[in-house]
Amino acid sequence: MSLSRREFLQLLATASAAGFSLTGCDKSSTETPAGVKPQKTPGNPYELAPYGNVSVMHYTDCHAQLLPVWFREPQINLGVGSMYGNPPHLVGEHFLKEYGFVPGSMEANAFTFLDFPELSKKYGKIGGFAHLATLVKNIRAQRPGALLLDGGDTWQGSGTSLWTNAQDMVDAQIKLGVDIMTPHWEMTFGADRVKEIVDNDFAKAGIDFVAQNVTYNDEDFDREGEHVFKPYVMREINGVPVAIIGQAFPYTPIANPRHMVSSWTFGINDGEMQETVDDARSNGAQAVIVISHNGMDVDLKMASRVTGIDAIMGGHTHDAIPKPVVVSNPGGKTLVTNAGSNSKFLGVLDLDVKNGKVKGFQYKLLPVFANLIEPDKDMQDLITKIRAPYQDKLAEELAITDDTLYRRGNFNGTFDQVIVDALLEVADAEIAFSPGFRWGVSVLPGEAITVDHVMTQTAITYPQVTRNEMSGETIKVILEDVADNLFNEDPYYQQGGDMVRVGGLEYTIDPTAAAGKRISDMTLKGKPIDPGRNYAVAGWASVQETPAGDTGLAIWDVVTQYLKDQKTIKVNNLNTPKLKNVEGNPGLG
Amino acid sequence: MNTKRRLFLKGSMAAGVAGVAASAGLLTPGMVLAAWPNQAFDAKSVADAMKGIAGSADAAASGDIKIKAPDIAENGAVVPVTVSTGMAGVESISILASKNATPLTSSYTLGSATEAFVSTRIKMGKTADVIAVVKAGGKLYQAKKEVKVTIGGCGG
Numbered sequence: 001m002s003l004s005r006r007e008f009l010q011l012l013a014t015a016s017a018a019g020f021s022l023t024g025c026d027k028s029s030t031e032t033p034a035g036v037k038p039q040k041t042p043g044n045p046y047e048l049a050p051y052g053n054v055s056v057m058h059y060t061d062c063h064a065q066l067l068p069v070w071f072r073e074p075q076i077n078l079g080v081g082s083m084y085g086n087p088p089h090l091v092g093e094h095f096l097k098e099y100g101f102v103p104g105s106m107e108a109n110a111f112t113f114l115d116f117p118e119l120s121k122k123y124g125k126i127g128g129f130a131h132l133a134t135l136v137k138n139i140r141a142q143r144p145g146a147l148l149l150d151g152g153d154t155w156q157g158s159g160t161s162l163w164t165n166a167q168d169m170v171d172a173q174i175k176l177g178v179d180i181m182t183p184h185w186e187m188t189f190g191a192d193r194v195k196e197i198v199d200n201d202f203a204k205a206g207i208d209f210v211a212q213n214v215t216y217n218d219e220d221f222d223r224e225g226e227h228v229f230k231p232y233v234m235r236e237i238n239g240v241p242v243a244i245i246g247q248a249f250p251y252t253p254i255a256n257p258r259h260m261v262s263s264w265t266f267g268i269n270d271g272e273m274q275e276t277v278d279d280a281r282s283n284g285a286q287a288v289i290v291i292s293h294n295g296m297d298v299d300l301k302m303a304s305r306v307t308g309i310d311a312i313m314g315g316h317t318h319d320a321i322p323k324p325v326v327v328s329n330p331g332g333k334t335l336v337t338n339a340g341s342n343s344k345f346l347g348v349l350d351l352d353v354k355n356g357k358v359k360g361f362q363y364k365l366l367p368v369f370a371n372l373i374e375p376d377k378d379m380q381d382l383i384t385k386i387r388a389p390y391q392d393k394l395a396e397e398l399a400i401t402d403d404t405l406y407r408r409g410n411f412n413g414t415f416d417q418v419i420v421d422a423l424l425e426v427a428d429a430e431i432a433f434s435p436g437f438r439w440g441v442s443v444l445p446g447e448a449i450t451v452d453h454v455m456t457q458t459a460i461t462y463p464q465v466t467r468n469e470m471s472g473e474t475i476k477v478i479l480e481d482v483a484d485n486l487f488n489e490d491p492y493y494q495q496g497g498d499m500v501r502v503g504g505l506e507y508t509i510d511p512t513a514a515a516g517k518r519i520s521d522m523t524l525k526g527k528p529i530d531p532g533r534n535y536a537v538a539g540w541a542s543v544q545e546t547p548a549g550d551t552g553l554a555i556w557d558v559v560t561q562y563l564k565d566q567k568t569i570k571v572n573n574l575n576t577p578k579l580k581n582v583e584g585n586p587g588l589g
Numbered sequence: 590m591n592t593k594r595r596l597f598l599k600g601s602m603a604a605g606v607a608g609v610a611a612s613a614g615l616l617t618p619g620m621v622l623a624a625w626p627n628q629a630f631d632a633k634s635v636a637d638a639m640k641g642i643a644g645s646a647d648a649a650a651s652g653d654i655k656i657k658a659p660d661i662a663e664n665g666a667v668v669p670v671t672v673s674t675g676m677a678g679v680e681s682i683s684i685l686a687s688k689n690a691t692p693l694t695s696s697y698t699l700g701s702a703t704e705a706f707v708s709t710r711i712k713m714g715k716t717a718d719v720i721a722v723v724k725a726g727g728k729l730y731q732a733k734k735e736v737k738v739t740i741g742g743c744g745g
Contacts, residue, residue, distance in 0.1 A: 218669075218710075253663040254741045265669075267659050435742060481740045492660045493737050515716070543742045 046138060046373070051362040052352035054237045054287055055143040056244075057136060060151025060315030061341035063185075063439040064161035064169050065456070066383045068125035068370035070442040071342045072406040073320065075113045078587040080511050081489030085586045088296045088319030088338060092589030099322045110344060110367035111320055113589060117404050117444050127343030127368050129172050130375030130383060135346055135368060136176060137376065143350070145237045149244065150181035151315035151339065152293045156188060157439050159394055159455035160386055165189060168386040170197055174205040175382055180233060182211055184249035184293045184316060188461045190260045198229065208233045210246025210291070212276045217265040228264055231276045234285060240353045243280035245309075247273070247292040247302075249316055251495045257462055259545040268298065268492055270305050277308040286356045289313060289349075296338045297491035300327060307331025310358045311349060314338045316496045318408065318438045320345050322365050337363060342441065344368060394455070397448035398563035402570040405449065407440040407457060410486065410587075411576040412501045415440055415457055418569060419555070420503025422562030427467045427538035427551060430524060431475065431505045435541045436482065436498030449563055451556075458540075458556045465540045465558055468549035472522070473531040479507065479519045487511040487518065502575060503538075505529070510580035521578070629693050635685055638693035639722060639729075642683050648722050648729035651676075656734045658719050665738040670719055671708040678726040679705040687733075688717035713738050 079089025090098050092112050101107040109119035110126055140146055150173060155166035166189050173181070186194055198209040212231035216223040232245040250268045253261055273290075280288055287310050292299050295317040303312055307329050320340030327334045339347040350362040387394065407413040412420070416434050423432035440457035443449055470478075478500070485495040499509075508521040522529040529535075540555040542548070563569065582588055629641025636646035657671040672682050682705065683696040694711040705723070713719075718733040 218667075251661055254661055254739060256742075258663060258741075265663060267663075271657075478740060484737075485739060493735075495661070495739075541742060 046135060046366060048139070048142060048348060048350075048364055049362070050142075051350040052360065054240050054242055054351040054353050055139075055146035056149055056237075056242075056289060056313070056349050057139055057146055058149045058151060058291070058313045058337070058339050058347040058349065059132065059343065059345065060291075060293075060313075060339045061153040061318055061439070062127075062129075062343040063153055063157025063341065063456070064155060064459075065127055065157065065342045065441065066129045066160070066168070066172060066386065068128035068131060068368075069342050069344070069456075070120050070125060070444055071127075071344055072113050072116045072404060072408060072442040073111060074409040075589040076410045076587065077319075078410055078487070078511050078582055078585050080487050083297055083489075083491070087321050087325060088317065089585075089587040091587055094586035094589070106367070106369065107322075110369070111322065113406075116406075116442070120442075120444060123369060124371035126370060128370055128375065129176060129343060130377075130380040131368050131370050131373040132343055132346060133176055133376035133379040134373050135366065139346070139348055140177075143348075146348075147179040147235060147237065147242075147244070148177055149289075149291045149313060150178045151291050151313065152181060152183045152249070153185045153315065153341075153439070154181065156185035156460065157456060158459055159452060160390055162455070162459040162461070163390060164386070165193060166197065170201050171382060171386070172379070173207065174201065175379055178207050179235070180208045180210055180244045180246070180291065182246035182248050182291045182293055183209070184252060185256070187248075187252050187261050188256050190461075191262075191264060208244075210244065211248040212245055212273060213250060213266055213269050214248050214264055216263055219263040232280055234280070234283060240286050241284045242287045242289065243277075243283075243285035245273070245276055245280065245288065245290045247290055247294055247312075249293040249295075249496070250298070255495045255497065255543075257543045257545065260461075268294070268302070270302060273302065273306050274308075277306060281308055286353050287351055287358050292316075295491070295494065295496035296321070296336070297494060298496075299336045299338070300325060301491050303327035303334040303336050304329050306334075309334045310351065311335040311337065311361075313347065313349065315341070318342075320365060324349075324361070324363050335361060335363070337365070339365060341439065394450065394452040396451045398451065398454065398560055399449050399566050400568050401443050401447060401449055402445055402568060404445055405443040405453075405569070405571075407442075408438055408498075410436075410498050412574055413440075414571040414574060415443075416501035417503075417571050417574050418563070419457065419559055420501055420575070421573075422559045423465065423538040423540070424503045425562060426553070426558045427465060429467055429504070429536045429538035431470075431535050431537045432503030433478070433537060433539040434501040434503075436486070436500050438496075438498060449569065451560065454556050454559050454563070458559060460541060462541060462543070462547075463554040463556065464542060464547050465538065465551045465553040465555055466542055466547050466549040467536060467538050467551050469534040470537045471532060471534055472529040475505070475529060475535065475537070476519060476522060476531065479509075479522075480516050483509060483511070483518045484515040488515065499577075504575075506575065506577070508578040508580055512581045626696075629696070631691060632693060633691060635687050635692045635720065638685055638691070639683075642693060642696050643681070643722055643724055643729055645729060648731035651723070651730035651732055654721050654723055654730060654732035656719060656721050656732055658734050658736050660735075661737045661739055662713060665713045665715075667710040668713050668719075668736060668738075669708070670711055671706070672721040672723075673704075673706040674723055674725075674730075676705065676723060676725040676730070679703075679723055680727075681724045682707050683722040683724075684709065684711060685720040685722065686711055686713050686717050686736075687720060688715050689713065692720075 292314040299314040318341035319338040324335040352360040405415040420432040632638040685692040
């Protein structure tokens with residue numbers, strides 16, 4: 001079920017004209033020399049050179065985006081300490097230079113924020129499960145026996161996934177042919193729902209749900225310490241036994257509501273990961289792959305400490321990295337790949353396994369350009385069926401935007417600005433906070449903002465808007481706390497989100513300073529924040545079971561109402577902090 | 590009440606391994622020890638707490654003490670901490686949270702036929718070092734691990 005010859009020829013013509021070459025993704029076991037010149041590949045960009053005998057495909061963090069999207073990659077993704085200037089902390093031109101991509105090319109559009117609206121209009125939307133399905137079938141035809149790994153954050157992020165209790169995405173995963181997955185946001189549907197899907201839908205479809213770092217805690221005394229899910233599975237690919245280990249997002253009960261998974265404990269657990277790898281090896285695994293929801297900085301550190309893993313294929317931090325990072329550890333070398341977000345990319349890893357060992361690899365991270373790939377009819381029909389009951393609601397136009405709306409980046413994005421402005425107005429607050437999530441699609445200038453768009457920014461199972469009185473001192477503590485989760489020099493102490501988005505409040509941040517000392521010069525309307533005074537603060541997505549100051553409003557209703565009132569959106573007041581000590585940081589574009 | 594009961598049971602189990610009768614502070618001190626070391630448990634600094642419980646604040650850093658605790662606590666009210674060591678002649682294991690108002694959380698006196706393995710839950714108000722102090726062969730050794738306590742929310 002590969003593309004027809006006619007489709008390939010069409011695709012080839014478009015791709016060549018557009019300069020889509022995948023140079024820089026073209027990675028084999030020999031290192032590409034530094035400064036290699038980008039060149040056009042004469043063939044179909046999705047036809048990969050044969051390599052090795054074990055292949056796996058990987059997508060991650062699609063956030064329930066069934067349709068192709070615009071998604072602007074970050075303009076600011078600062079790395080501090082040992083992470084300074086290293087992938088994934090490269091943006092814009094620094095990113096293009098690192099991977100040999102040409103400015104204005106299709107890759108520049110898929111992987112960076114540069115000329116975002118212009119290049120997006122030129123190359124079209126990216127992703128979508130119908131297009132991804134065609135690509136998966138095509139790669140499977142080229143590489144019989146290849147597994148499809150899903151890195152998680154699949155069930156959350158759209159109106160339909162929220163309203164169907166994730167059933168739409170479960171059905172889409174089954175149709176896509178997912179073999180194995182590991183979770184994060186899946187958990188926000190609650191432990192019972194997760195178990196229901198794993199034990200029924202997935203069990204019937206033969207999908208394994210793996211997580212070596214999720215065990216019962218002492219709330220489930222009889223089972224304390226036991227794995228909730230399989231830590232790994234063994235699959236044979238072309239006669240080679242391959243272990244796929246799951247690493248769920250380690251800080252799920254901290255970053256998301258703990259009460260939703262109250263009897264499960266998570267964590268990073270290098271020692272237990274090592275035991276799992278050793279167990280897989282002693283059971284005959286000739287290749288060991290971890291599907292991880294650690295976030296890339298954590299993956300890199302883990303790869304340097306745990307031995308015997310051939311590849312960590314990661315997600316969570318939404319980094320689309322064209323080439324694997326090869327990490328040395330006391331046992332040898334481990335590849336670390338991260339495959340972006342929002343169904344934009346499919347990673348394909350080929351391993352050459354001989355005499356029980358991995359001898360070499362080839363990796364490509366393929367952007368799923370909707371204009372280059374015919375949608376798969378079966379999947380398209382499923383998506384149409386899923387959306388049909390909600391189509392009118394989703395399509396409702398709320399306002400027109402004059403600016404590109406996006407979220408991704410260390411500090412306020414333009415869509416966040418709309419959300420905090422809405423909170424300030426509707427909740428009648430002096431200061432607004434909105435979480436530094438990394439999901440949420442973009443809207444181009446001139447487009448209508450629809451309910452569909454708003455839901456991609458807000459669709460969570462704990463959407464309550466809160467309004468509380470907080471002292472200036474507490475506000476500082478909150479900013480410092482979140483800043484440390486983002487800029488701690490030890491990735492094991494990071495949680496993988498971006499800085500909390502703020503409305504009203506202005507501040508200065510030094511990402512290189514020590515914990516508790518990064519935030520200064522907090523002001524409100526030009527006046528210094530008084531540590532002893534109380535301020536009215538609006539927010540949403542509280543992780544408390546009964547949020548303090550619950551207004552009874554859901555965030556999407558607040559944003560929807562605000563957009564309807566505004567009619568036209570122009571973001572003149574993007575509230576980003578003053579930055580200190582980051583001049584020249586390659587994570588700043 | 591149920592959770593407390595489970596915690597108590599958990600404590601009893603850990604105690605079975607460690608050979609002591611109380612854990613997690615659920616039994617009132619007077620029931621357990623004839624001479625409760627007030628000076629140690631009421632001490633406001635790590636040094637005073639160590640002096641009170643072990644007689645000295647000087648403990649050599651040791652790589653033979655293993656502390657298992659989360660990098661970031663899932664719930665600061667009940668942070669799981671396990672301390673173990675392969676040292677010979679272990680007499681006691683004490684666990685401190687450096688920034689708690691009273692840093693000494695618990696101290697375990699071990700019999701000679703007991704494996705030096707203690708597992709408990711401690712309460713932590715803020716990000717701090719968890720310090721394990723081991724008395725073995727009349728000498729003091731220590732190891733520490735930072736545990737971050739965070740407000741939560743805002744993840745990826």
